Amino acid sequence: MEDATIPTMKSSNTTTTSRRLVLLPLPFQGHINPMLQLANILHSKAAFSITILHTHFNSPNPNNYPHFNFVAIPGVAEDKHSLSDIGNVVRFLYYLNDNCMDAIQVCLERLMLEDEGVLCLITDAQWFATQSVANRLKIPRIVHRTSSVASFLSFAAAPRLLNTGYLQEFFDADMKSETLVPRLEPLKVKDLPKFMTSDPVDVCNMLELMVQGVKGARSVIWNTFKELEELELHTLKQDFPKPHFLIGPFHKYFPASSSSLLAQDQTCISWLDKYPPNSVLYVSFGSLVELEELKFLEMAWGLANSKQPFLWVVRPRSIKGSEWLEPLPHEFLDKVVEGRGHIVKWAPQQEVLAHPAVGGFWTHSGWNSTLESICEGVTMMCSPSFGDQFPNARYVGDVWKIGITLENGFDRGEIEGTIRKVMVDKEGLEMRDKVMKLKKNADHCLKKDGSSCSSVEDLVQHILSI
Ligand code: UDP
Numbered sequence: 090m091e092d093a094t095i096p097t098m099k100s101s102n103t104t105t106t107s108r109r110l111v112l113l114p115l116p117f118q119g120h121i122n123p124m125l126q127l128a129n130i131l132h133s134k135a136a137f138s139i140t141i142l143h144t145h146f147n148s149p150n151p152n153n154y155p156h157f158n159f160v161a162i163p164g165v166a167e168d169k170h171s172l173s174d175i176g177n178v179v180r181f182l183y184y185l186n187d188n189c190m191d192a193i194q195v196c197l198e199r200l201m202l203e204d205e206g207v208l209c210l211i212t213d214a215q216w217f218a219t220q221s222v223a224n225r226l227k228i229p230r231i232v233h234r235t236s237s238v239a240s241f242l243s244f245a246a247a248p249r250l251l252n253t254g255y256l257q258e259f260f261d262a263d264m265k266s267e268t269l270v271p272r273l274e275p276l277k278v279k280d281l282p283k284f285m286t287s288d289p290v291d292v293c294n295m296l297e298l299m300v301q302g303v304k305g306a307r308s309v310i311w312n313t314f315k316e317l318e319e320l321e322l323h324t325l326k327q328d329f330p331k332p333h334f335l336i337g338p339f340h341k342y343f344p345a346s347s348s349s350l351l352a353q354d355q356t357c358i359s360w361l362d363k364y365p366p367n368s369v370l371y372v373s374f375g376s377l378v379e380l381e382e383l384k385f386l387e388m389a390w391g392l393a394n395s396k397q398p399f400l401w402v403v404r405p406r407s408i409k410g411s412e413w414l415e416p417l418p419h420e421f422l423d424k425v426v427e428g429r430g431h432i433v434k435w436a437p438q439q440e441v442l443a444h445p446a447v448g449g450f451w452t453h454s455g456w457n458s459t460l461e462s463i464c465e466g467v468t469m470m471c472s473p474s475f476g477d478q479f480p481n482a483r484y485v486g487d488v489w490k491i492g493i494t495l496e497n498g499f500d501r502g503e504i505e506g507t508i509r510k511v512m513v514d515k516e517g518l519e520m521r522d523k524v525m526k527l528k529k530n531a532d533h534c535l536k537k538d539g540s541s542c543s544s545v546e547d548l549v550q551h552i553l554s555i
Contacts (some may be wrong), residue, residue: 107206109138110552111197115185115213115235116147117178118350118376119457123235123312124213125149125348128157133342135549138205142196146175147330153347160196160483165189169289178377178476179292182277186218186298194222199350202225209552211310214241222421224305229555232306236456237313238321238335240477242272244282245328247296251289255281272324275487280439280479307555308332310548312339314458314542316530317489334548336541338460338531340439342502351374351435358440360431367448367521370508371441371467373402374453378474384499389421391504397512398429400447402436442467448521449511454478459485466528468492468520470511472499491524 110131113122128139139157143149145167151159164187175181201207207228212219214234223230234241236417255270266278282292298503303309308331315322315335323331344393363375372392374380379386385408392399405413414422414432426432438458441447442465450462451470459481462469469492471482493511497503534541 095099099337106537107138107208108136108206109200109207111140111142111200111207111210112233113142113193113210113212113216113219114149115182115215116144119455120213120215120235121147122348122457124211124233125154126342127211127233127310127312128154128440130336130339130342130545131549131552132156132278134545135553137208137552139443140200142193144189144260145349149350159350160200162189162192162196162242165192179295182215182295185218190218190222193219194226196223197226197228200478201228209555214299214303214309217298220302220305230306231308231310231552232303233310233312234303235312235475237459237481237484238311238318238325239276240456242321242324242328243270243280243480244477245300246273247268247282247293249283251293276480276483280483282477283475283479298354303329304331306331308548308551311335312337313457314338314531314532314534315544317463317527327420328449332547332551334544334551336544336548338464338535340457340461341531341535349435349437351404353435353437354433354439357431357433358438358444361400361441361444361446364446366445367512368398369446369472370395370397370399370449370451370512371436371447372399372451373436373438373458374404374407374472374474375455375458376404378453379407379409380499382411385416387499389417389425389502390505391499391508392430392502393421393504394501395508395512396429397508399431400436400441401432401479402438403432403434405434439465445542449508449517451508454482456481456487461490463491463524463527464531466521467526468511468517468524470495470507489523489527491520491527 112124112128114121130139131137132139141149141159142162143155143159144162144165148161197207197210209229209231210219210223211231211233214232220230232539238337250270268278268279270276270278278421311333313335314337322335334335353408392401403414408416439461442450443460447467449470450467451472452458454471469485471485471492473479473482473494482494486494493507495503533539536542
């Protein structure tokens with residue numbers, strides 16, 4: 090960020106002189122990245138002292154953050170090492186909120202007894218049970234919501250949708266209903282959070298707890314920016330009347346993130362250097378999506394038939410039943426990948442998207458990936474599969490008009506045609522103009538008079554005065 094000035098300190102109303110913030114990320118890559126970026130922002134902007142409270146599962150690497158203090162929550166999820174150990178994400182969220190509160194309380198009590206004390210607790214919104222701990226210890230809690238405002242509003246509406254029959258339509262119509270959801274337009278019934286399929290009531294209850302946790306918090310910090318979600322911000326302020334700080338895109342304040350849980354393959358950059366501007370399609374489905382082999386093969390042949398160069402991230406064990414690339418035929422590896430493809434296990438995504446050779450991003454529409462793509466002016470091809478990915482893809486396609494969603498899942502013919510639309514056709518070029526305008530907005534909001542920059546200053550004053 091250009092403006093690195095530290096805002097003038099205001100005297101605190103609290104009896105404590107503590108400047109220590111305790112940040113608690115959810116242990117997933119897409120949540121750890123923005124929380125550690127937020128920690129860096131608050132540390133550099135107002136010299137807050139930072140303690141990161143984290144689980145053993147997916148713990149961040151303290152060596153990359155010598156300026157922070159790291160505290161592991163004892164006994165929690167020490168036996169879990171991978172996604173298959175945790176089973177389903179919704180169950181794991183319940184597990185964390187049901188089992189970690191005593192240990193978190195003990196950690197916070199210990200930190201409060203130290204000379205530094207604790208000024209404020211900032212947790213991921215999905216750590217909803219921490220609101221009770223914060224109340225008991227009389228520590229102010231601020232929520233960090235890692236999604237867009239639009240998708241949060243759709244989550245918050247889940248209990249209403251369950252009661253008014255929309256979720257029933259969602260199941261009856263085999264999750265393909267085109268009906269617009271009232272008060273959530275342009276979202277359609279088919280965009281409602283898909284993880285509801287495991288047990289809609291169970292998930293609705295979880296979303297309700299998350300929403301109650303947000304309501305109980307002092308304020309909310311968002312990794313988005315005002316110009317991107319103007320209308321949604323208006324609804325948010327009506328439905329959740331409390332301070333909201335839209336200070337994103339977080340990852341643009343500092344050079345690429347060092348919170349990666351997997352090693353980023355730097356050969357991506359030298360490989361991209363060989364290609365002309367806007368010629369390569371970058372393909373990555375984030376840190377959690379797992380694919381059936383048939384879909385993976387459709388992807389491969391769609392990429393092959395498109396004749397477009399591609400950089401493809403295939404995470405180990407992300408294809409069900411395979412260690413890595415075993416399902417790919419030799420013919421594909423020898424002819425296609427050798428000629429114009431590069432497959433890696435994990436990429437330096439932010440650098441990849443910023444590379445001039447990248448002209449399109451085939452994404453699962455995770456919020457970080459969507460925002461990172463917008464910030465580099467890269468158009469998208471969307472294959473959402475659960476959670477907030479559907480609302481994100483709907484906004485990319487229908488609101489911002491900077492990408493196309495594959496509506497029929499994974500069909501090689503549709504994939505080939507969509508790649509061409511995004512990368513070379515007139516439609517793709519028009520989308521590129523639009524995403525470049527959003528990129529300019531994103532650049533501007535971080536400048537001295539920009540919306541996110543002022544919001545950070547407001548946030549600092551807010552924290553100092555609670
Ligand atoms: N990411 C990365 N390398 C990769 C793929 C993803 O560093 O090869 C990062 C990406 O930049 C983003 C995060 O992992 O910050 C993924 O978050 P997102 O919200 O997009 O998806 P999730 O993993 O939560 O589904």
